[in-house]
Amino acid sequence: MPAPRRKLITAALVAVMATPGWALEFRSVAENAAVLYDAPSAKARKLYVVNPGYPVEVVVVVEGWVKVRDASGELAWIESKHLTDRRTVMVKVPLAQVHQSADESAPVVFQAQQNVILELVDVVSGGWLRVRHRDGEVGFVKVAQVWGA
Numbered sequence: 001m002p003a004p005r006r007k008l009i010t011a012a013l014v015a016v017m018a019t020p021g022w023a024l025e026f027r028s029v030a031e032n033a034a035v036l037y038d039a040p041s042a043k044a045r046k047l048y049v050v051n052p053g054y055p056v057e058v059v060v061v062v063e064g065w066v067k068v069r070d071a072s073g074e075l076a077w078i079e080s081k082h083l084t085d086r087r088t089v090m091v092k093v094p095l096a097q098v099h100q101s102a103d104e105s106a107p108v109v110f111q112a113q114q115n116v117i118l119e120l121v122d123v124v125s126g127g128w129l130r131v132r133h134r135d136g137e138v139g140f141v142k143v144a145q146v147w148g149a
Helices: 003-018
Strands: 025-029 034-037 046-050 055-062 065-069 075-079 088-091 095-099 108-113 117-124 128-132 138-142
Touching: 055 088, 108 138, 117 138
Parallel strands: none
Antiparallel strands: 025 055, 034 046, 034 075, 055 065, 065 075, 088 117, 095 108, 095 138, 117 128, 128 138
16 A cells, blocks of 8 residues: 555544544334344344344444444344334333433333333433333433443
8 A cells, every 4th residue: 555545544543543432323123023144245144133123233334234233242234224213222121210301209101121122212411311112101211221322
């Protein structure tokens, strides 16, 4: 590689690595029965199937495929056409308390069990998320109780 191009690439890598705090990108599965693979190819080994709404963290995007991390930390590949920008979160504690307002002393609107998917409506200051249950109930949950935000 010619020296000027190598310097440009090196400078770009240093700039990226020096950026404080990484912004995580999350998406959710849009399709019924979306298959996750061990490589970016429909001929690769099928790992498992995920339901619609399942939140995933985008790790890398390559020509129609997205490498994602799931709530358990596993990495897999999914076709990008099976993902949506609609955001969801998954309850990661045995029982999440969803409050009427972003305050732990506020009345509890509903409770959600571990692995329940909630639609992310808004990110609120102070470590709270405004979420919607598939039944239509809306409330606020602590970000520490869910995965995908």
